Amino acid sequence: MQIIYKVFALALLLGVLSPLNSQNQEPAPCGTRIGVSPWLRDFQNRIHSSSRTDDVLYLPLQVHMVGTDQGTGYMSTKAVFQAFCTLNEDFAQANIQFFLANPINYIDNSGYYQHEFDGGYDMMAQNNFPNVINCYIVEDPAGNCGYFFPGVDGIALAKGCTGPNDHTWAHEVGHFLSLPHPFYGWEGETHNYSSPAPLSWEGWQVEKVDGSNCTNAGDGFCDTAPDYLNYRWNCNADGFSSTVQTDPNGATFVSDGTLYMSYSNAACKSTFSDDQIAAMRANIEEVRTNLITLPPAVEDITISAQDEINLLVPASGVLAEGDPVTLTWEAIPGATHYIVQVNPFNFFSIIFEEQIVEGPSIQISGLQPNRTHYWRIKPFNWYNTCSDFTSSSSFETGITTATQERLPGExxxxxxxxxxxxxxxxxxxxxxxxxxxxxxxxxxxxxxxxxxxxxxxxxxxxxxxxxxxxxxxxxxxxxxxxxxxxxxxxxx
Known part of the structure; x- marks a missing residue:
């Protein structure tokens, strides 16, 4: 039964995804082509009568970091946390926020690191955590910047499209919460934009500028304007496309690039529409109720700003003898964990040592003796990964290489x-x-x-x-x- 379900789910997904050769190509913006689901269609018919709340909804999210069989190629923890911060900023207008449900799950598998959709299915089926939004950061997710796989309810993201200034993560979570593309119905279609659009593509109506069919065409949202652009495109200074399109009635228009669910470039994107927000919140409250959690206290979110490490051990100018070296700093209010980076030089574009620790202390082994080392920390908690790294501090290692642990009887x-x-x-x-x-x-x-x-x-x-x-x-x-x-x- 499991094999039959897998084949069916793959057939369902691949039936709505274009076949891709992921080698030697620029990644496609998105490999997801979910349509207007029966639930979404029902909600859009009652969207203005649905009850709405302004409470912030907190959803658990699990990050899976995928590398090669040799344990290489991971996206840096710093970059992941920056991207996660951007995800929460993108959803702030919707009063939806995400928190890290568990520590990052590392997976060493070259077949998942660069995969086609069948490999993505296996990756998610084998590694998904229950009752969370499972997100896998890989090198190449089937030739795309990302995709949502409804068959196994997981999200795959290309690390090259998941930086602090990218919005692929928000786009795919939008799919996870029921949203189609605003140009839904145009996926995989080619069209001469200087000519009027047809009335429909493969049985799905083409949206008109006058709004007369907005509930039955495109993405089904009347507050997202028509959009026929199914490729990555640049916007102008006002956030609109330079490509002029013509609807079936002959009316011309340009596409809105500010929508996260469009295919515009990252610099254009800044918003979800009001109806898209209403649909995502309703999807959480009606379909994905297993994700709803109690809101955290304010003190569980806020982290005090900290520019410098308040170093306790070793004191400035004091030699750090032994191996390992113990680093201890004053706890930063609101932080439950710290990223600690240690380098033998005072820049951090290349990281020699990086660890995540609970509490304000760490032991570092294998440091080079008799030289200056530089270190910095980034405080965070499961709700807030947005704090900056502190400025660096330094310490000197001695020539002693003996163990730091006490001997028996000491x-x-x-x-x-x-x-x-x-x-x-x-x-x-x-x-x-x-x-x-x-x-x-x-x-x-x-x-x-x-x-x-x-x-x-x-x-x-x-x-x-x-x-x-x-x-x-x-x-x-x-x-x-x-x-x-x-x-x-x-x-x-």
Missing amino acids: SFQISPNPSSTGQVSLRIQTTTNTLANWQLIDSRGSLQQTGSFQTSTGTQEQVLDISGLPAGLYFIQLQLDGRQSVHKLMVN
Whole structure:
């Protein structure tokens, strides 16, 4: 039964999609040709009597990042998050917003990375998550910038068409939420635009300028003007096409390039029509109710602006001994995760090390010893990926390459902690005779005290005078033969 369904679904999709050779061609704008569905036709007949709300609808979205069998070719996380931010900006006028339902799902499969529609079906059937909008970012989705596959309810996007200034993502999600192209009925047709259009193409009426058949022609929306242009086109300064078209009555017009669902270039697009918005919202509330979630609190969305990293460990000018190196920074309000980038040079057009972490700390392994490294962070949460990267900070790596982890039997404690007295005790248990180096760093990353002492096998204590420190959060960093440990100290 599953095989029969797959063949039927592929036949259904390929019957409305032009066959494409995806090699050595510019990508087509969109491989989706869903028509005016029975649900949409019913809604358009009652569009002005339907109840409407202005509440923001939050929908879960799953990003699947597809690479080659060797794990190469992925779109960068930064670029994906920028494109996701653009998607939410595009849907803001509709009071529809998307959030990342789960961490990015990485798929290493060259057959999916560059695929035809049968490969796209397999990709989605094997990897779709339930109750989310599944979006796959690949190199080549069957020769298109993107497509929505109704048979398996997934979206494929070309990474080359999914940048922060592109609107392919919004276009395909529009299809997912029931919208056809404004030129529906003209897909795959050729026409001499200097001649009047026929009354219909293959049984579907051609929309007229006077609006007399707007509910039964084109996309079925009366507030989207006629459009016969089924290829990628440029708009003029007013957002309209330079190609003049003629309707069946002989009336001339130009196409509106501001609509996200048109085939105009990305720079032209800026809007959904009011009726398109009404249809998408109704589709969510009537058909895709499994996607509706409780709205988040304001504090779950807003991220405080941050231009610089408030570095805690290592402090500025302090050597970061050991491998791995621990980087710790002050948490940014509203952020639940951070993209951390580390480079051996102070520019980030090429990224040597990139990780996503929960919370304001990370361990980086394998850094080059005895040189300056630069790093920056981008705070985000599942609702908001729009924050910029901070400016970069730097640290020096030492020549020590020993492990940072403690040896068996070693421990490090601070007491009392929290402390309201004039001193604290560092209690150290070690199995080696070595020199211990310590640093006391405040919450702004400034070095307050530093010192060293000789340890011996067993337990010993080192007393620190903190009587001159103001109340607040501090960090004590201890180094033993390249092994590094960082602990918080709260001074009341």
